[in-house]
Amino acid sequence: MPVEFLSDEQAEAYGTFAEEPARPELEHFFFLDDVDRDLIALRRAEPHRLGFALQMCTVRYVGLFLEAPLAVPWPVIEHLAVQLGIEDPSVVKRYTERRQTLYDHVWEIRDAYGYHTYEDDEWGRGFRTFLHGRAWTHAEGPKALLDHPVGWLRRHRVLLPGVSVLARQVSEARKVAEKRLRATVAGAARRADPAPPPGDSVATLKTPEGSRFSELERLRRPPTRTTDTAGTAFARALERVDESGAYRLGRLRLSQIPPNRMAALARYALRSKAPLLERAAKPRRTATLTAMMRHLEATAVDEALDLFQVLVATRLLNTAKRKTASRVLARESKVLFEELEVVEEQEADLDVAALWAAVGGRTPRRRDERGGHRGDPGARGRERGRDRRAGRTVANRYATVRPFLSLLVESKAVDAASAGKRVLAWVRGLPALVRRKMGVKPLLPREVDDKLVPPACRKAVYTTPDLPQGAMDRDAYAVCVLEQLRRALNNRDVFAAPSHRWSNPRARVLDGPDWDAVEEDVLAVLNLDMPVEEHLAELVRGLDAGWKQFTERLEEAEPAAKVSTEVQDDGRVKLNVDKLGRLASRSS
Numbered sequence: 001m002p003v004e005f006l007s008d009e010q011a012e013a014y015g016t017f018a019e020e021p022a023r024p025e026l027e028h029f030f031f032l033d034d035v036d037r038d039l040i041a042l043r044r045a046e047p048h049r050l051g052f053a054l055q056m057c058t059v060r061y062v063g064l065f066l067e068a069p070l071a072v073p074w075p076v077i078e079h080l081a082v083q084l085g086i087e088d089p090s091v092v093k094r095y096t097e098r099r100q101t102l103y104d105h106v107w108e109i110r111d112a113y114g115y116h117t118y119e120d121d122e123w124g125r126g127f128r129t130f131l132h133g134r135a136w137t138h139a140e141g142p143k144a145l146l147d148h149p150v151g152w153l154r155r156h157r158v159l160l161p162g163v164s165v166l167a168r169q170v171s172e173a174r175k176v177a178e179k180r181l182r183a184t185v186a187g188a189a190r191r192a193d194p195a196p197p198p199g200d201s202v203a204t205l206k207t208p209e210g211s212r213f214s215e216l217e218r219l220r221r222p223p224t225r226t227t228d229t230a231g232t233a234f235a236r237a238l239e240r241v242d243e244s245g246a247y248r249l250g251r252l253r254l255s256q257i258p259p260n261r262m263a264a265l266a267r268y269a270l271r272s273k274a275p276l277l278e279r280a281a282k283p284r285r286t287a288t289l290t291a292m293m294r295h296l297e298a299t300a301v302d303e304a305l306d307l308f309q310v311l312v313a314t315r316l317l318n319t320a321k322r323k324t325a326s327r328v329l330a331r332e333s334k335v336l337f338e339e340l341e342v343v344e345e346q347e348a349d350l351d352v353a354a355l356w357a358a359v360g361g362r363t364p365r366r367r368d369e370r371g372g373h374r375g376d377p378g379a380r381g382r383e384r385g386r387d388r389r390a391g392r393t394v395a396n397r398y399a400t401v402r403p404f405l406s407l408l409v410e411s412k413a414v415d416a417a418s419a420g421k422r423v424l425a426w427v428r429g430l431p432a433l434v435r436r437k438m439g440v441k442p443l444l445p446r447e448v449d450d451k452l453v454p455p456a457c458r459k460a461v462y463t464t465p466d467l468p469q470g471a472m473d474r475d476a477y478a479v480c481v482l483e484q485l486r487r488a489l490n491n492r493d494v495f496a497a498p499s500h501r502w503s504n505p506r507a508r509v510l511d512g513p514d515w516d517a518v519e520e521d522v523l524a525v526l527n528l529d530m531p532v533e534e535h536l537a538e539l540v541r542g543l544d545a546g547w548k549q550f551t552e553r554l555e556e557a558e559p560a561a562k563v564s565t566e567v568q569d570d571g572r573v574k575l576n577v578d579k580l581g582r583l584a585s586r587s588s
Contacts, residue, residue: 004167005142014163015064020073029061030076032083039112046086051095052105053080059115063153063160065106070096118153118161126529127152131169133524135177139264146170152527181261185287188252204289207274214274219244219296237304244297245413249290255510256517266295298498301413305489305502312486413496417506420493423484426452430478442471453480 006014021029032040032053040056043049054077055069066072070092081089096102109115116123130152135145146166153160160166204215254262269277269292277285416424426449433443445462453461460476467473488494495504510518528535554563566574 004171006146006163006167010143011163015062015160016066017062017072017076020075021061025061026076026079030057030079032057032080039108040084046084046088047091047094048101048105049084050077050081050086050089050092051102052109053084054092054095055102055105056109056113059109059159060154063150065109065159068096069102113157115157115159117159118165120158123156123158126156127158128169128173129524130527131173132176133521135170135173136180136261136521137258137518137525139258139260142167142170142174145174155527177261181257181265182283182287184257185254185262185265185290186283188254189249189286189290204274216274216277216292220270220292237300237307240300241297241304241413244293244300249293249297252290252294255507255514258518262291262294265291270295294498297413298500298503301496301499302501305496305499309486309489312482413498414494415497415504416488416494417492417504419491420488422449423452423481423488424494426481427485430481433474433478436474438467438471438474442468443474443477444470445472448472448477452484453477454483 036053036056040049040053043052051069054072055065057076057080058069058072059065070077074089077089077092081087081092118124118127127149131145131149134140134148138145140148149166149170150160204219207214265288269288272288277288280288414424436443448461457476457480461473461480485494489502492502492505496502497504497507523529530538551565554565562577564576566576568574
């Protein structure tokens with residue numbers, strides 16, 4: 001019969017050799033060191049020495065002593081026999097002739113290596129702390145959660161209990177974690193707003209009259225129209241941000257809850273039907289809807305920012321670059337064909353340097369180190385004209401992304417780190433700048449941030465012939481600010497919350513009260529039950545011991561070693577490794 005969530009096959013494979021160990025597992029769990037060999041050497045007969053080694057390594061690998069010690073893959077026995085110098089591994093079959101010998105060896109191995117029973121109170125408390133911490137910090141299924149406690153018990157030399165006992169412990173831990181999750185999320189939602197807002201998320205479960213779908217179904221349906229123009233798509237994305245943000249759930253402080261658990265709860269809500277969620281008990285329903293609405297708001301913000309990135313890159317910048325490049329290419333091609341025709345008519349050899357000089361004299365390619373042009377004296381004037389045209393092209397495209405400013409000004413979803421506050425402040429001031437009548441009050445240099453204007457756009461911003469002397473091009477400056485915003489978003493100097501792809505990576509480093517709320521669970525999962533200074537000191541001691549053992553082995557090997565160390569002039573040690581031979585294959 002299956003044990004709750006385990007199938008018959010999974011329950012039968014528990015605590016046994018379900019398959020033949022791989023080569024790395026043989027070398028790790030079935031390697032006999034000097035301590036092992038000294039203990040094995042106390043046995044005189046070969047069957048007892050091989051059987052004792054088999055039980056000793058089996059409990060390391062499986063986590064318990066087998067009722068039938070020889071129920072192991074034959075390659076395991078052969079691997080141990082080679083290490084012990086036993087030519088005929090089949091002698092191990094005589095090991096089970098006397099049952100008392102098996103029991104005596106089990107007790108001797110337990111005492112020598114410090115194995116504990118599952119019923120031990122001290123180790124039982126440590127195991128339950130780990131199990132509940134793992135269930136809380138990881139959104140895993142029951143089978144995956146069962147594998148990690150097995151690994152913990154094996155590492156800490158606690159003998160595995162029966163499969164039904166451990167399965168019940170895992171099920172109980174998952175139930176406690178789910179109950180804790182729902183209570184924490186629902187409590188945070190109540191503390192944020194005890195009275196349901198006008199846009200109560202529970203109301204989204206109802207189907208309005210004359211509609212086939214509930215509000216919940218409409219909100220969680222992704223946009224499917226592919227015929228929208230860029231402006232229409234942008235408007236729809238901003239509408240989704242406003243609709244999902246109206247429930248004011250995206251800014252709940254839930255840092256004490258692992259993000260993967262919130263994501264799992266949101267996925268469950270997105271897959272569930274509205275009537276099923278409506279019939280759920282209140283704490284569960286509140287938590288599920290909160291997680292889903294936070295997910296929808298974060299997704300809507302991500303979609304809007306993704307579209308903004310695409311529009312700035314393709315509609316503002318690349319359009320001007322393509323037009324400029326097209327004009328340059330057409331002009332260079334004309335000069336190139338003219339020069340090639342001259343060469344053909346005169347039947348002369350092609351002079352590549354002269355050809356480049358002819359083409360380069362008509363384009364900005366030929367410049368000296370001071371930025372001046374060689375060749376055509378009118379190149380500088382033509383370049384100024386190109387810059388002005390490119391700047392005007394970019395400025396004319398500004399209206400495409402203009403609606404995006406409402407997301408930054410009217411929404412609190414976007415924030416900035418210290419490196420992005422300058423950019424975000426100017427972006428939030430752009431709507432007022434856009435409403436300004438330039439004919440009445442032109443934009444002056446002292447009213448802008450010169451550091452936000454890159455060198456390539458300075459001429460388009462500062463030298464516009466259509467404006468009064470000393471005035472600046474407002475639209476070109478706005479484009480420069482939006483381009484700086486795009487870069488700040490890519491660097492996460494400007495970020496969004498809630499968001500999945502554009503969130504603040506610094507917020508994931510917990511400190512202060514946020515860390516205090518999760519410290520116990522995180523440390524339990526990582527098996528860190530000692531002060532951090534002591535833990536780091538132990539790691540340093542282990543690393544130092546490893547290096548010392550490494551140098552001792554090198555000294556013993558002397559010239560035969562394929563690995564050597566070399567102290568360089570700056571005091572650093574360089575590791576030299578000679579060419580190594582091919583490792584033997586598993587079948588050899």
